[in-house]
Amino acid sequence: MNKTLDPADWAAFSALAHRMVDDVIGHLSTLRDQPAWRPMPDSVRTALTAPLPETPQGETAAYEDFLQQVLPYPNGNLGPRFWGWVQGNGTPLGMMADMLASALNPHMAGFNQAPALVELQVLDWLAELMQMPKGTSGILTSGGTVANLLGLAVARHANAGFNVRELGLQGHEHPLLTVYCSTEAHGWARRAMEVLGLGNAALRRIGVDDQFRIRVDELRDGIARDRRDGHRPICVIATAGTVNTGAIDDLPAIADLCRDEDVWFHVDGAFGALAMLSPKLRPRVAGIERADSLAFDLHKWGYLPFEVGCALVRDAEAHRATFELQGNYISALDRGVIAGGLPLAERGLELTRGFKALKVWMSLKAYGAGALAELIEQNVEQAEYLARRIEDDPDLELVAPLALNVVCFRHRGNDELNREILMRLQEEGVAVPSQTLIGGRFAIRVAITNHRSRLEDFDLLLDAVKRCAT
Amino acid sequence: MNKTLDPADWAAFSALAHRMVDDVIGHLSTLRDQPAWRPMPDSVRTALTAPLPETPQGETAAYEDFLQQVLPYPNGNLGPRFWGWVQGNGTPLGMMADMLASALNPHMAGFNQAPALVELQVLDWLAELMQMPKGTSGILTSGGTVANLLGLAVARHANAGFNVRELGLQGHEHPLLTVYCSTEAHGWARRAMEVLGLGNAALRRIGVDDQFRIRVDELRDGIARDRRDGHRPICVIATAGTVNTGAIDDLPAIADLCRDEDVWFHVDGAFGALAMLSPKLRPRVAGIERADSLAFDLHKWGYLPFEVGCALVRDAEAHRATFELQGNYISALDRGVIAGGLPLAERGLELTRGFKALKVWMSLKAYGAGALAELIEQNVEQAEYLARRIEDDPDLELVAPLALNVVCFRHRGNDELNREILMRLQEEGVAVPSQTLIGGRFAIRVAITNHRSRLEDFDLLLDAVKRCAT
Numbered sequence: 001m002n003k004t005l006d007p008a009d010w011a012a013f014s015a016l017a018h019r020m021v022d023d024v025i026g027h028l029s030t031l032r033d034q035p036a037w038r039p040m041p042d043s044v045r046t047a048l049t050a051p052l053p054e055t056p057q058g059e060t061a062a063y064e065d066f067l068q069q070v071l072p073y074p075n076g077n078l079g080p081r082f083w084g085w086v087q088g089n090g091t092p093l094g095m096m097a098d099m100l101a102s103a104l105n106p107h108m109a110g111f112n113q114a115p116a117l118v119e120l121q122v123l124d125w126l127a128e129l130m131q132m133p134k135g136t137s138g139i140l141t142s143g144g145t146v147a148n149l150l151g152l153a154v155a156r157h158a159n160a161g162f163n164v165r166e167l168g169l170q171g172h173e174h175p176l177l178t179v180y181c182s183t184e185a186h187g188w189a190r191r192a193m194e195v196l197g198l199g200n201a202a203l204r205r206i207g208v209d210d211q212f213r214i215r216v217d218e219l220r221d222g223i224a225r226d227r228r229d230g231h232r233p234i235c236v237i238a239t240a241g242t243v244n245t246g247a248i249d250d251l252p253a254i255a256d257l258c259r260d261e262d263v264w265f266h267v268d269g270a271f272g273a274l275a276m277l278s279p280k281l282r283p284r285v286a287g288i289e290r291a292d293s294l295a296f297d298l299h300k301w302g303y304l305p306f307e308v309g310c311a312l313v314r315d316a317e318a319h320r321a322t323f324e325l326q327g328n329y330i331s332a333l334d335r336g337v338i339a340g341g342l343p344l345a346e347r348g349l350e351l352t353r354g355f356k357a358l359k360v361w362m363s364l365k366a367y368g369a370g371a372l373a374e375l376i377e378q379n380v381e382q383a384e385y386l387a388r389r390i391e392d393d394p395d396l397e398l399v400a401p402l403a404l405n406v407v408c409f410r411h412r413g414n415d416e417l418n419r420e421i422l423m424r425l426q427e428e429g430v431a432v433p434s435q436t437l438i439g440g441r442f443a444i445r446v447a448i449t450n451h452r453s454r455l456e457d458f459d460l461l462l463d464a465v466k467r468c469a470t
Numbered sequence: 471m472n473k474t475l476d477p478a479d480w481a482a483f484s485a486l487a488h489r490m491v492d493d494v495i496g497h498l499s500t501l502r503d504q505p506a507w508r509p510m511p512d513s514v515r516t517a518l519t520a521p522l523p524e525t526p527q528g529e530t531a532a533y534e535d536f537l538q539q540v541l542p543y544p545n546g547n548l549g550p551r552f553w554g555w556v557q558g559n560g561t562p563l564g565m566m567a568d569m570l571a572s573a574l575n576p577h578m579a580g581f582n583q584a585p586a587l588v589e590l591q592v593l594d595w596l597a598e599l600m601q602m603p604k605g606t607s608g609i610l611t612s613g614g615t616v617a618n619l620l621g622l623a624v625a626r627h628a629n630a631g632f633n634v635r636e637l638g639l640q641g642h643e644h645p646l647l648t649v650y651c652s653t654e655a656h657g658w659a660r661r662a663m664e665v666l667g668l669g670n671a672a673l674r675r676i677g678v679d680d681q682f683r684i685r686v687d688e689l690r691d692g693i694a695r696d697r698r699d700g701h702r703p704i705c706v707i708a709t710a711g712t713v714n715t716g717a718i719d720d721l722p723a724i725a726d727l728c729r730d731e732d733v734w735f736h737v738d739g740a741f742g743a744l745a746m747l748s749p750k751l752r753p754r755v756a757g758i759e760r761a762d763s764l765a766f767d768l769h770k771w772g773y774l775p776f777e778v779g780c781a782l783v784r785d786a787e788a789h790r791a792t793f794e795l796q797g798n799y800i801s802a803l804d805r806g807v808i809a810g811g812l813p814l815a816e817r818g819l820e821l822t823r824g825f826k827a828l829k830v831w832m833s834l835k836a837y838g839a840g841a842l843a844e845l846i847e848q849n850v851e852q853a854e855y856l857a858r859r860i861e862d863d864p865d866l867e868l869v870a871p872l873a874l875n876v877v878c879f880r881h882r883g884n885d886e887l888n889r890e891i892l893m894r895l896q897e898e899g900v901a902v903p904s905q906t907l908i909g910g911r912f913a914i915r916v917a918i919t920n921h922r923s924r925l926e927d928f929d930l931l932l933d934a935v936k937r938c939a940t
Contacts, residue, residue, distance in 0.1 A: 073584035090575035105560035168669020197667020199638020
């Protein structure tokens with residue numbers, strides 16, 4: 001009579017849930033014995049094109065399919081020798097916090113509920129860790145791209161010089177709104193310019209110095225030139241930790257320039273911002289606390305599982321003004337479930353949002369900010385160790401200076417050899433670095449945001465590189 | 471020496487994880503005995519402003535804080551008598567799938583991995599359920615707002631008449647790009663216009679008929695008027711299930727109009743699209759399969775936990791062309807972990823994405839699409855039952871026709887009385903409907919996307935309404 005998706009037999013479901021926990025804990029506690037990555041067999045590819053299930057196969061059979069077809073074949077970022085792109089490992093506590101978040105399943109637009117206060121508390125903590133002032137606004141996001149896009153959206157709203165929400169960028173006369181970043185900035189900048197209707201052509205890409213940092217003099221000249229041409233510079237995007245080499249722009253100089261020019265100072269600190277947690281590393285990213293808006297991820301160098309990024313905005317009123325809501329059905333009352341309104345839906349794109357905050361909250365409580373700082377320092381020390389070993393090896397060369405935790409190197413052989421080395425490292429399941437181009441040459445790139453790596457893993461990497469080269 | 475966020479004692483962590491599973495299953499299996507919502511005591515509000523944890527308190531203590539401060543005080547959407555706004559309950563299997571997704575923690579931009587194939591398979595299944603053609607493209611999103619925004623972004627790209635990615639909407643001559651929706655469309659439409667730089671002023675709000683459906687004749691006139699004025703109509707937003715009353719626009723008529731006018735046909739089917747799963751309800755939303763782009767949520771009427779929405783785009787090439795990536799460090803190779811590239815990052819905003827697909831995949835396998843259809847039908851029958859009981863009661867009145875699963879009603883007393891009734895229902899923990907304004911009058915709104923509701927729950931609601939009114 002009354003149908004539901006709750007289990008008909010709670011005890012049986014509970015047994016299955018406990019089995020799942022045992023299986024994944026077994027998996028996570030033995031990662032070191034597993035290959036860094038394994039290619040999928042054709043049988044799995046075929047299974048994953050099976051037709052739409054019309055009839056039920058039951059929870060246990062669905063789980064068996066997961067065990068057979070999915071668990072053995074992810075991209076590998078759980079493991080101790082995964083250093084590809086920039087991906088965190090996730091943590092066992094983060095995993096269980098995600099389960100608790102999904103169990104409680106609160107609607108995180110706001111509402112008169114504890115989960116909303118948890119997110120606000122986490123945002124305050126994160127602002128404090130970034131040494132931004134009390135009263136800084138923020139929002140947790142799917143990741144860096146959206147966090148960065150939100151920063152740029154607030155900059156556009158605050159600095160357009162007209163009501164950009166109402167009028168948009170079309171159908172009325174206004175100076176071209178221009179934005180600045182370096183040639184090493186991440187692809188999100190282009191995507192955000194496109195999505196926001198500013199257009200890629202209004203993104204001024206400024207050259208970099210030999211340490212891959214934006215040339216501040218060229219940036220100043222670029223802004224002046226655009227002003228002379230009647231354009232309106234609205235925002236500079238600085239990067240704390242570029243994706244290619246980990247380079248950190250001269251943040252204090254850019255902050256000064258933005259102040260003098262009355263231009264929004266946005267910092268993309270996707271992974272690099274986390275260096276703020278360490279007193280030892282903080283000087284490298286100093287100036288970040290002067291950002292008008294700052295984006296970073298907790299699922300990269302915060303080690304937490306996907307997804308959780310963060311945007312912080314110094315001017316809370318500008319943040320809210322950019323995304324303030326209207327609508328009869330969401331108007332706040334002063335009592336009941338919606339008392340206090342939906343403040344978290346007035347800080348970003350989403351109205352419906354999940355409880356990403358819980359894993360941040362539980363992790364900071366369980367481990368303390370200090371433990372994260374020590375792990376971040378450990379990764380930087382590992383990068384320094386790896387760079388030293390490469391410098392000491394006559395067959396290998398560093399192709400970019402080490403700024404933080406990204407090591408770009410190559411064998412002194414040609415590009416083809418280096419590409420083959422990288423493929424074999426992955427295909428043999430030894431390690432997963434990724435690739436990039438530095439000065440037009442193929443480079444093996446080791447981005448270390450991994451809490452499972454040990455020093456010996458980098459020895460193993462270099463031994464395998466040398467072996468594959470012969 | 472080697473620090474990590476893995477547990478020092480796996481057995482102890484495993485015991486804690488099992489305790490968490492027992493606790494949440496205990497919580498979920500006794501929801502019927504719990505209040506529909508409870509206000510937070512001041513002690514909890516105070517605890518949730520505690521300072522940043524610098525030092526570790528351990529995993530167990532962090533969990534105790536969750537049990538004390540968070541678990542008892544969500545916004546209430548788990549329970550059988552929550553019908554506020556439009557929120558799903560989540561499911562126990564969805565919860566465990568979220569844990570498995572977080573355990574595996576794959577980076578869902580693409581990559582040569584099974585999780586990416588799971589998402590592609592789920593997208594094919596969802597396109598089939600929506601009766602859209604083979605080859606339809608899609609992407610899972612945080613929810614309806616972003617899914618809808620993506621549809622509008624593709625429409626903008628496909629129909630602007632110039633290279634909107636490169637040029638943006640500024641700095642060059644072009645006709646005003648205009649978009650159309652009804653006055654009952656959801657607030658996402660305004661937000662998307664603003665974010666995309668089109669501007670709220672270019673969103674034409676067309677009036678509705680007495681069933682709250684867009685007036686197609688006025689829509690046709692509006693498009694013609696804009697063309698006469700030199701503007702360029704690019705997209706019509708139709709709604710399958712408005713947020714206020716559940717009204718369904720005349721989709722076939724709008725599809726015809728869009729075809730004749732060469733305008734993009736976008737459908738916001740946030741919850742209503744799910745009626746496509748039921749042969750009985752499908753005629754009400756017929757025409758949805760003709761959409762150029764369609765947005766809907768699995769975390770509303772798909773009952774799954776937050777977050778999982780979906781955007782489907784008929785023209786796969788237009789979809790990819792809108793979000794195609796560039797960047798040295800992500801260029802695909804033909805072997806190894808990145809073979810096949812990052813197709814899922816070329817369909818939406820994010821580069822880093824979580825494994826939202828797993829809960830959809832496991833749920834469809836475990837229960838079959840048929841079980842979802844039966845639950846959706848059950849919710850519609852419950853809405854019909856509630857509407858009948860209201861019509862039969864001389865003290866109560868329906869304030870909008872019942873189109874699907876949203877019942878808007880009021881006591882025949884004044885607005886103040888109705889507001890007081892709603893507050894007491896929530897504060898006493900009886901039930902959580904929400905409010906809206908219909909024709910300027912306060913209405914109690916019951917949106918039924920709840921797999922835990924039984925017929926008796928609606929009796930209980932009306933009994934409490936009558937009691938509170940006296």
